[in-house]
Amino acid sequence: MKVILAKKAGFCMGVRRAVETTLETVQQSDEKIATFGPLIHNPQVLDLLKERGVDVLSEIPEQLSGVVIVRAHGVPPEQKASLQAAGAQVKDATCPRVMKVQAIIKKHKKNKCFTVIIGDKNHAEVIGLMGYAEPDVAIVSTRADIDNLAISGPYIIVSQTTQDNDSFHELSSLITDRFSGGKVFNTICDSTHRRQDEVRSLCDQVEAVVVVGGKSSANTKRLAEIAENKGRPVFLVETEAEIDAAQLSCFETVGVTAGASTPTWMINRVMRTLEAIPARGEGGVCRFGRRLIWSLLASNTYVAAGGGALALALARIITGHFSWSAFAIAFGYLFAMHNINRFSSEPSRRFNNPLLEKFAHRYGSLLLSISYLLLVAVGLLLWPRGTVPFALFIAMALLGIFYRVPIFPTTLVRIFKIKRLKEIPGSKTFLVALAWAMVTVLLPNWGMGVPAPVLLTLLGLVLVLVYVRNALFDVFDVQGDRIVGKETLPVCIGEGKTLIFLSYLLYALLVAGIVLPWTVLAPPAMVFFLSGVIYLLYITKAYQRGLLSPSPRLEFLLETSLYLVAAALLLGSSLFT
Numbered sequence: 001m002k003v004i005l006a007k008k009a010g011f012c013m014g015v016r017r018a019v020e021t022t023l024e025t026v027q028q029s030d031e032k033i034a035t036f037g038p039l040i041h042n043p044q045v046l047d048l049l050k051e052r053g054v055d056v057l058s059e060i061p062e063q064l065s066g067v068v069i070v071r072a073h074g075v076p077p078e079q080k081a082s083l084q085a086a087g088a089q090v091k092d093a094t095c096p097r098v099m100k101v102q103a104i105i106k107k108h109k110k111n112k113c114f115t116v117i118i119g120d121k122n123h124a125e126v127i128g129l130m131g132y133a134e135p136d137v138a139i140v141s142t143r144a145d146i147d148n149l150a151i152s153g154p155y156i157i158v159s160q161t162t163q164d165n166d167s168f169h170e171l172s173s174l175i176t177d178r179f180s181g182g183k184v185f186n187t188i189c190d191s192t193h194r195r196q197d198e199v200r201s202l203c204d205q206v207e208a209v210v211v212v213g214g215k216s217s218a219n220t221k222r223l224a225e226i227a228e229n230k231g232r233p234v235f236l237v238e239t240e241a242e243i244d245a246a247q248l249s250c251f252e253t254v255g256v257t258a259g260a261s262t263p264t265w266m267i268n269r270v271m272r273t274l275e276a277i278p279a280r281g282e283g284g285v286c287r288f289g290r291r292l293i294w295s296l297l298a299s300n301t302y303v304a305a306g307g308g309a310l311a312l313a314l315a316r317i318i319t320g321h322f323s324w325s326a327f328a329i330a331f332g333y334l335f336a337m338h339n340i341n342r343f344s345s346e347p348s349r350r351f352n353n354p355l356l357e358k359f360a361h362r363y364g365s366l367l368l369s370i371s372y373l374l375l376v377a378v379g380l381l382l383w384p385r386g387t388v389p390f391a392l393f394i395a396m397a398l399l400g401i402f403y404r405v406p407i408f409p410t411t412l413v414r415i416f417k418i419k420r421l422k423e424i425p426g427s428k429t430f431l432v433a434l435a436w437a438m439v440t441v442l443l444p445n446w447g448m449g450v451p452a453p454v455l456l457t458l459l460g461l462v463l464v465l466v467y468v469r470n471a472l473f474d475v476f477d478v479q480g481d482r483i484v485g486k487e488t489l490p491v492c493i494g495e496g497k498t499l500i501f502l503s504y505l506l507y508a509l510l511v512a513g514i515v516l517p518w519t520v521l522a523p524p525a526m527v528f529f530l531s532g533v534i535y536l537l538y539i540t541k542a543y544q545r546g547l548l549s550p551s552p553r554l555e556f557l558l559e560t561s562l563y564l565v566a567a568a569l570l571l572g573s574s575l576f577t
């Protein structure tokens, strides 16, 4: 089925900031952590936070300890003061846009202005705003509320940030017509309009719309209403488990949007589940092809064969021969290590990819058995090549197997608070790339008379290319990784900065790919390596601009980069020999 994801689906800036603040606090603090009120209107996120030890405070006790996080809606100033007075260390995650409304009210209150807030009187944000204006404040939700208004001096009108634009204009005009001396501040957050406008245009491209979000979230329900008013069948789901595959399979194209409190990993889960549903009229061949691709991806056969093809092409360029043992070494090692790491315990998979979780449950043991057999076979292939490549291979295999096992001595654990290699921030992305470079460049060509500078140059080029590939996968999985406390590069420095860093790495690789083939450090055919660099640059930029979103299709596109480089290098080798 073709699935189109709305670009603005999911966490808005304020909610993302509040969730990230909470998760960072969980990672950094050993103290008790609570949010003052539920952080967002999403039961799944709240359950996960609870699992990570984050409590929800509904009222302020006399005595408090630990950290209390103020959510994106903000709180009245006296509540913040009471939390501090009770002994809590307060972390304010109020959305900057809500803070701006609070600041407007505060400034005008000093000038003795009355405040009218257009919004829902029971909404947490409105209750927080009222705290800055009291006692000279009134809430207007409907036309009837205007009849009860009594204003006798200068006043301001502000709105709840998630207020509907039309009703704000209507109500504010009625108030200013009735009372003079008013100043109107339209403080509606543009993320709300943009999300709603996008659903309207999405409806023109799809036959049905799936809205992902908490059933009690007002902005999620509003998105569903807009799609319904546009005449599209709407499926409002909280999780992928609520998707009705039978009903949805009568559509060819489905749109997906999500409320401001829906995390990306939940949207990804829904996307993956929808993409796996056969579309109306899809033939048996297409279905078989889709299932085959999915199985090759899930079992790591596709990625390992891509690594094998790359090793084969590099060996051909370096030595001038087709070396099937180069393919076998790379394929065997990569298949084994990817499966051993994927099918050993990996909690973030539960959030990022539930379909893979099911696959692991079914075929995990078989794939693990094949993996260990392949490791033995690769060892046997390398044994006759000498002690160094064999010892390197054993070291790499042990590193991969013990990556998750506590191996550091107690003294180091006490100083660095790190028990396992996987706990070193960003280590996995780099170590996996290094292992790739070793099995595709160094081990297959060891002892073949290739000058060491050439081997090292190619090793460096492959290392950077694979590092970018791995880091892009980390970017797709960032929210699930953050929830389980995995310290990948995007978790440590943020998704945006990671994408910028990866673009710079690719530009550097682009320059190296142009210059090096003209020197003695790389064979001339290595200029074809640029195809993979340009391809990854395209994926990075498209993802940055929101043109691509995490899905099996994107994973397939990313893994295909390896085949593209291998094919281009083989073409180059035949042109230059």
Ligand code: SF4
Binding pocket: 012, 013, 014, 015, 072, 073, 095, 096, 097, 098, 161, 162, 189, 190, 191, 192, 260
């Ligand atoms: S909707 Fe806008 S104002 Fe409200 S939390 Fe999100 S970004 Fe902030």
